[in-house]
Amino acid sequence: MSSGFSDPSTGKDPFRISRALIAAVVAAGVLQSVALVFFVVAVHQMLRAVGPDQFGSQAQADWTAGTNAAWLLLASMAGVALGRGASFAFSERAGYEMVRELRMSQYRHLQGMSQRQLQHRSRGGLLLRFTGDLGMLRTWVSRGLLEGSVCVIVVCAGLGTLFWLDPHLGTAVAGSLCLVAAAGLAGGHGMRKSIRSMRRRRSLLTSNIDEQLQAMPVVQGFDRLAGEESRLSRQNDAMTRSLVSVANRRGFWRMLTALCGLLPVAAVLCVGLVQVRNQQMDLAALVSGLVVAQYLARPVRVIGQGHDHWHRSRISDGKIRDFLASSSRRLDDGSPSLLVGAGEIQMRGLAVEGSLKPLTATIAGGQFVAVTGANGSGKSTLLAAIAGLVAPTSGLLLLDGQDTSEVNLRSRLGRCGFVSPDLPLMRGSVLRNITYGRPLSTGAEIHRVVLGSGLDEVLSDLENGIDTWLTEGGRNLSVGQRQRIAWARALMGNPKILLLDEPGSMLDRRARDALHGMLHHHAGTVVLATHDPDELAMADVIWHLERGQLVRVQSGESYHEESWLAQQADPARFAGMGGIR
Numbered sequence: 001m002s003s004g005f006s007d008p009s010t011g012k013d014p015f016r017i018s019r020a021l022i023a024a025v026v027a028a029g030v031l032q033s034v035a036l037v038f039f040v041v042a043v044h045q046m047l048r049a050v051g052p053d054q055f056g057s058q059a060q061a062d063w064t065a066g067t068n069a070a071w072l073l074l075a076s077m078a079g080v081a082l083g084r085g086a087s088f089a090f091s092e093r094a095g096y097e098m099v100r101e102l103r104m105s106q107y108r109h110l111q112g113m114s115q116r117q118l119q120h121r122s123r124g125g126l127l128l129r130f131t132g133d134l135g136m137l138r139t140w141v142s143r144g145l146l147e148g149s150v151c152v153i154v155v156c157a158g159l160g161t162l163f164w165l166d167p168h169l170g171t172a173v174a175g176s177l178c179l180v181a182a183a184g185l186a187g188g189h190g191m192r193k194s195i196r197s198m199r200r201r202r203s204l205l206t207s208n209i210d211e212q213l214q215a216m217p218v219v220q221g222f223d224r225l226a227g228e229e230s231r232l233s234r235q236n237d238a239m240t241r242s243l244v245s246v247a248n249r250r251g252f253w254r255m256l257t258a259l260c261g262l263l264p265v266a267a268v269l270c271v272g273l274v275q276v277r278n279q280q281m282d283l284a285a286l287v288s289g290l291v292v293a294q295y296l297a298r299p300v301r302v303i304g305q306g307h308d309h310w311h312r313s314r315i316s317d318g319k320i321r322d323f324l325a326s327s328s329r330r331l332d333d334g335s336p337s338l339l340v341g342a343g344e345i346q347m348r349g350l351a352v353e354g355s356l357k358p359l360t361a362t363i364a365g366g367q368f369v370a371v372t373g374a375n376g377s378g379k380s381t382l383l384a385a386i387a388g389l390v391a392p393t394s395g396l397l398l399l400d401g402q403d404t405s406e407v408n409l410r411s412r413l414g415r416c417g418f419v420s421p422d423l424p425l426m427r428g429s430v431l432r433n434i435t436y437g438r439p440l441s442t443g444a445e446i447h448r449v450v451l452g453s454g455l456d457e458v459l460s461d462l463e464n465g466i467d468t469w470l471t472e473g474g475r476n477l478s479v480g481q482r483q484r485i486a487w488a489r490a491l492m493g494n495p496k497i498l499l500l501d502e503p504g505s506m507l508d509r510r511a512r513d514a515l516h517g518m519l520h521h522h523a524g525t526v527v528l529a530t531h532d533p534d535e536l537a538m539a540d541v542i543w544h545l546e547r548g549q550l551v552r553v554q555s556g557e558s559y560h561e562e563s564w565l566a567q568q569a570d571p572a573r574f575a576g577m578g579g580i581r
């Protein structure tokens with residue numbers, strides 16, 4: 001079953017339900033229905049063969065016919081049980097398999113989203129796509145669509161059997177079901193509105209809790225505990241009100257479905273008794289009819305609940321489709337891979353809306369460029385654009401002469417070693433973190449990087465050394481320690497282009513010296529965003545950015561001279577700042 005949507009990475013429709021499983025569910029439904037018909041026939045025959053006179057039997061019990069009917073009864077019971085069990089298992093499996101595909105499609109879509117897109121999305125809403133929304137869709141597919149279809153087959157078979165027993169019984173039950181279905185459809189209005197409001201509130205609450213988890217020290221440090229508690233309490237109350245409203249509507253549905261379950265029994269009893277009184281039907285047919293009506297209670301209830309699942313899933317379905325249709329870059333679109341060269345970076349009118357004005361410049365392979373400028377001048381954006389994490393809104397970026405918009409993204413990402421406050425450490429050991437981009441690094445390479453980045457000093461302070469376990473973002477380490485691990489992570493594999501966004505901002509003097517030594521020795525291009533005069537003086541070229549624009553290019557030497565002269569002219573201004581060395 002296809003929805004017309006296709007995952008660009010796999011070319012498959014992630015909403016597709018496996019045809020084989022649909023066939024299996026339908027087959028199980030047919031088995032259950034046929035077995036139910038035989039079961040009723042067996043009940044009817046048994047009553048007529050060995051039941052008392054009122055059941056329409058002869059004065060003498062026909063034990064042979066009764067025994068045959070008993071065998072049929074047993075066989076049909078097994079068929080009903082088998083059909084029901086199989087239809088449940090296959091329906092559940094079909095739902096789980098569809099959700100598995102959708103989960104991966106959503107995750108691949110997420111992987112193609114740029115840093116800015118992710119920063120602009122609510123985390124609560126995104127989390128909901130992977131949890132509640134998938135759960136709702138699964139419930140609809142398994143319990144609503146597939147189990148509901150089986151139940152429709154069973155109800156049809158049951159109605160057919162009732163018509164066979166007595167057309168009046170069939171008509172009464174069919175009529176009563178139509179009545180309840182019409183009432184249900186009329187009462188279904190407003191359900192989606194309540195669900196939409198409940199989802200919005202749940203997403204807000206999840207985002208808030210997620211933020212609080214990360215920023216609890218801010219809440220505590222600024223003593224905003226009471227304020228945040230009352231905000232959460234308001235959100236919690238609003239969500240509870242939405243949940244109660246949805247529960248009320250669902251309660252109405254439960255009432256209808258319970259009624260649906262009992263109504264066929266009442267209809268068969270009333271119409272059947274009248275027919276028996278008028279001697280147009282025997283008691284065997286009435287009892288058999290009651291057996292059918294009683295069996296139909298569950299399938300009718302399931303069909304009724306399908307309506308509830310349908311409404312709940314429509315909003316989730318829409319949200320997932322919107323998410324999958326939102327802009328995301330394809331990681332592997334079949335275009336050629338980026339080839340590694342000397343690390344030359346060319347920008348031709350490269351711009352990022354709101355952050356970086358069109359920039360045309362070239363950084364030669366092996367050059368060391370320091371980028372400086374006031375806060376918000378666009379340094380981080382420039383580095384992230386070179387790394388491929390921020391998509392330029394116009395212009396071209398060429399790495400080693402290759403237009404990055406024409407190479408496949410997967411080959412481009414990870415080509416630059418990047419240290420940035422926006423790239424936190426991951427949960428896991430220090431070793432996992434430093435080899436994150438290159439899990440197959442050899443022991444010798446790890447040793448080289450650990451020594452080259454001075455990480456050995458940090459590791460000697462950690463009880464478990466390189467196996468020390470880091471929590472999310474490495475928050476169980478000091479900021480400087482985290483920065484040095486991030487450094488080592490960027491150096492692994494000796495990347496031709498190294499992008500460092502203020503990597504020394506939290507380092508002590510020794511660590512800073514180690515960083516400078518590493519910058520000296522790195523055999524490749526280095527682009528360093530910094531305010532540090534020592535680091536600026538080390539660079540081959542310095543780019544001064546102002547409000548997203550490259551306003552001045554200067555050599556490191558001339559910067560050094562300029563600073564030295566300024567220091568001589570006004571020593572008081574530089575007192576205590578360490579000076580230019």
Ligand SMILES: Nc1ncnc2c1ncn2[C@@H]1O[C@H](COP(=O)(O)OP(=O)(O)OP(=O)(O)O)[C@@H](O)[C@H]1O
Binds near residue numbers: 378
């Ligand atoms: N996710 C974002 N979405 C939209 N605009 C952003 C985003 N991040 C940053 N900006 C804007 O882009 C501009 C450049 O920001 P950027 O972080 O590149 O500056 P920066 O020079 O690195 O600053 P700092 O020295 O404070 O790190 C700023 O005006 C900022 O408001």
